Amino acid sequence: MNLRLEDVSFTYPSGVTALEHVSLTVREGEAVALVGENGAGKTTLAKHLNGLLRPTHGGVWVGDQDTRRHSVARLARSVAFVFQNPDEQLFERTVRAEVGFGPRNFGAGPAEIEARVQAALSRLELQDFADRHPYDLHLSQRKRVAMAAALAMDTPILVLDEPTIGQDAGGVALVGGLVESLKAEGRTLVAITHDVDFCAEHFERVVVMADGRLLADGPAGEVLAQGDLLAEAAVEQPQLVRLAAALGWRETPLTVEAFVDLLAARRKDGT
Amino acid sequence: MIEVRGLTFTYSGTDTPALQGIDLSIPEGQLCAVVGANGAGKSTLCYALTGFVPHFFHGEMHGQVSVGGRTVATTALADLAGEIGLVFQNPFSQISGARYTVREEIAFGLENLGIPRAEMPERIGEAVELTGLSGLEERSPYALSGGQQQRLAIASMIVMRPRILVLDEPTSQLDPAGSKEVFAALRALAAGRNTTVVLVEHKLEWVAAFADRVVVLAGGRLIADGPPAQVLAAADLEQHGVGRTRYTLAARQAQARRLRPPSADLPVTLDQAREFFR
Numbered sequence: 380m381n382l383r384l385e386d387v388s389f390t391y392p393s394g395v396t397a398l399e400h401v402s403l404t405v406r407e408g409e410a411v412a413l414v415g416e417n418g419a420g421k422t423t424l425a426k427h428l429n430g431l432l433r434p435t436h437g438g439v440w441v442g443d444q445d446t447r448r449h450s451v452a453r454l455a456r457s458v459a460f461v462f463q464n465p466d467e468q469l470f471e472r473t474v475r476a477e478v479g480f481g482p483r484n485f486g487a488g489p490a491e492i493e494a495r496v497q498a499a500l501s502r503l504e505l506q507d508f509a510d511r512h513p514y515d516l517h518l519s520q521r522k523r524v525a526m527a528a529a530l531a532m533d534t535p536i537l538v539l540d541e542p543t544i545g546q547d548a549g550g551v552a553l554v555g556g557l558v559e560s561l562k563a564e565g566r567t568l569v570a571i572t573h574d575v576d577f578c579a580e581h582f583e584r585v586v587v588m589a590d591g592r593l594l595a596d597g598p599a600g601e602v603l604a605q606g607d608l609l610a611e612a613a614v615e616q617p618q619l620v621r622l623a624a625a626l627g628w629r630e631t632p633l634t635v636e637a638f639v640d641l642l643a644a645r646r647k648d649g650t
Numbered sequence: 651m652i653e654v655r656g657l658t659f660t661y662s663g664t665d666t667p668a669l670q671g672i673d674l675s676i677p678e679g680q681l682c683a684v685v686g687a688n689g690a691g692k693s694t695l696c697y698a699l700t701g702f703v704p705h706f707f708h709g710e711m712h713g714q715v716s717v718g719g720r721t722v723a724t725t726a727l728a729d730l731a732g733e734i735g736l737v738f739q740n741p742f743s744q745i746s747g748a749r750y751t752v753r754e755e756i757a758f759g760l761e762n763l764g765i766p767r768a769e770m771p772e773r774i775g776e777a778v779e780l781t782g783l784s785g786l787e788e789r790s791p792y793a794l795s796g797g798q799q800q801r802l803a804i805a806s807m808i809v810m811r812p813r814i815l816v817l818d819e820p821t822s823q824l825d826p827a828g829s830k831e832v833f834a835a836l837r838a839l840a841a842g843r844n845t846t847v848v849l850v851e852h853k854l855e856w857v858a859a860f861a862d863r864v865v866v867l868a869g870g871r872l873i874a875d876g877p878p879a880q881v882l883a884a885a886d887l888e889q890h891g892v893g894r895t896r897y898t899l900a901a902r903q904a905q906a907r908r909l910r911p912p913s914a915d916l917p918v919t920l921d922q923a924r925e926f927f928r
Contacts, residue, residue: 416825417797463823464796518739518822519688545822547687547852548893573825576896613827618855618896618920625924635896639903642927646909 380407380442380457380535380567382428387437389423397423399591400437407535410558410568412578412599415588416613421540421571422463424588428538428569429458441536456485459529463540463571465521469513474505474524477513481532499527502557518545526557537561539570543577555581579603579617579633587612604631651846652676652699652814656713659694659703668694670870672713676863678813679844681836683857683878686867687891692850693739695867696818699848700736701727717814732763735807737817739850744803745791752778752794752802753787759810777809780835782828796823804832808839815839817849821856829853833860855895858882858918866892883916897923 382405389398397420405411413421426432427439430446439446441457459481462468471477478499482492500506503523508516513524522545529537542558543551551574558581561568572578578585578599585602587595589612595602603609606616606624616624619638620631628645632638654674660667669691676682684692697703701722704711715722717734738744749755756774765773778784781801786794791802800823807815815836821829833856839845840862851857857864857878864881866874868890874881883898894902897917904910910926917923 416827417795517688545688545819547891548888549687549891551893575826613825615826619900621920622897622900622923622927625920626927635899635903638896638900639907639909642900642904642909643907 381405381440382458382536382567382569383440384424384427384434385438385440387424387427387434387439389427389432390435397591398427398434401591401593402437403586403593403596405567405569407567408562408565409584410562410582411570411584411586412582413569413571413586413588414573414575414578414609414612414614415594419588419612420591421588423591425460425538425540425569425571428536429460430454431460452484455481455532455534457534458536458538459532459534460538461522461525461529461540461542463544465513465518465525468525468528469521472512473510474500474513474516474527475509477524478527478531481528485532495531495533496527499531502530502560503527504553519547519550522546523550523553526554534566536567536569539568541572542570543572543574551577558582575603575615575617576619579620587614589613599633600631603633651678651680651718652848653716654698654713655715657698657715658712659698659709661694661707661709664709667870668709669698672872674865674872674875676846676848678846679840680862681840681847681849681860682863682865683861684848684850684865684867685852685854685857685892690867690891691870692867693818694870696736696816696848696850698722699814699816700734701725701730702736731759732810733812734814735810735812735816737803737807737815737820739818739822744806745799750790751788752783752791755791755802756805756809759806763810773809773811777805780808780838781805782831782835797825797828800824801828801832804835808835811843812845814846814848817847819850819852821851821853829856836860852893854882854893855919858895866890868892879915879918879922882918895919897926901926 384401384403387398387401390396415421430451433447441454469477475496479492479496482495503526505523505527513521542554583599585599594612595608603620609616623632630641632641654672657669657672658667659669686692697707698715704723705727746758749758756777757770760770781804783801821832836847837860840847861878864878895918901916905912917926
């Protein structure tokens, strides 16, 4: 199932225009990262992908569903959305109820709900917290509860707003592993992230936003190599890309392995 | 300035101490970063340095925390306000809800401290400037983005010119540009105003670039303490749930593949990495 934005502009009721003439197609099974500074329009764009916002101009399609003609509840069967701030999303009294809300709402039977809840909790290492109140948990755990709730909806498309927020090193590794396994399952992923190192390691396509427009869109290795363009969007290059540039290398290593492979190759060449 | 001696604290209703046997001495004007996995005791340490433990969060406390010569446990929170500022992890929980604009919100603490009105504009202007909120003074605090609210929480504290500022993950909602502004503002406070700054932070590249000192907590204990380059390159950080910069990870992998001598010091920052891989 594709996601398609065609010439989308969006103006908030306050009069602030947050998106201007944005066109973007995300193909089935792609993992796309949206980067850009606070206020660039990333979250506004993401909220168009499940009908939470509807374009002032232009159109958005989830597969063949025009978001202007379908309810958010209907679109939720195709697209699950994880908010940046989990507290905007969580409302049930236990983690288990929160994660089970989506499947219950879709009319799943008790056995299926339980199976989906268990699977989602275990993927986010939250089994021990099933009976706790979400608000008794740390921000990083509440964020993982919000992600588990999205996973339990078993949608082909997932939109993640800042998935690594509040996570410590172990949490970032857990979310990275989750992104890899979702990619392997063929799910379509759109993630907003300020963590460019995380972006470089897990997303093959990068879209750069600034002032409500798309500044660049392409393979991660090409987009993240463009220091000047990223600076214009107030986005920093990943650590290893900056290091390679500082060493005078022409390549754009996106992972630690890629960097060390380049180092080994250069040694072999005697350069 | 800050003296912690043998601090052990167990929250009411729990069995395991959140902090155990902490000894820590932080001089005036130092910028000290606290790192560690979630649940390591970082927030509890922030509360203990600012009196929220034991005055607000109750439990069993052993040992002593003193700030500027005053014992925190026996000094009322109201008497510590103005002297010590705490910026909470969640900026939404810090906004008073009692004021309509950013300027009024920043002034709120000054009013409570009884600062003369004539002195307020200069102080507010400085706090706005340092936190990059210029132009937003007349907005409602609730109309701000998460990152702007976080900077407002910081501005509301620094306007009181505390001698000690404690911040629990102050950049969690900020983009890299906003994070850099906050770190630069904290650096300026420490160096220019001699404010003692303690901050909990996961962004290790910034910690390495801006902090004078790094303290590592794990399971409620202080397990490392020293200059960033030394602490963040230490061999056993992973087992304590602390991350690495990609520079350190790449250097270790290069050593493992015998592309660099095993004896070389591991880099933490870009400059150190450039030297290491040159």
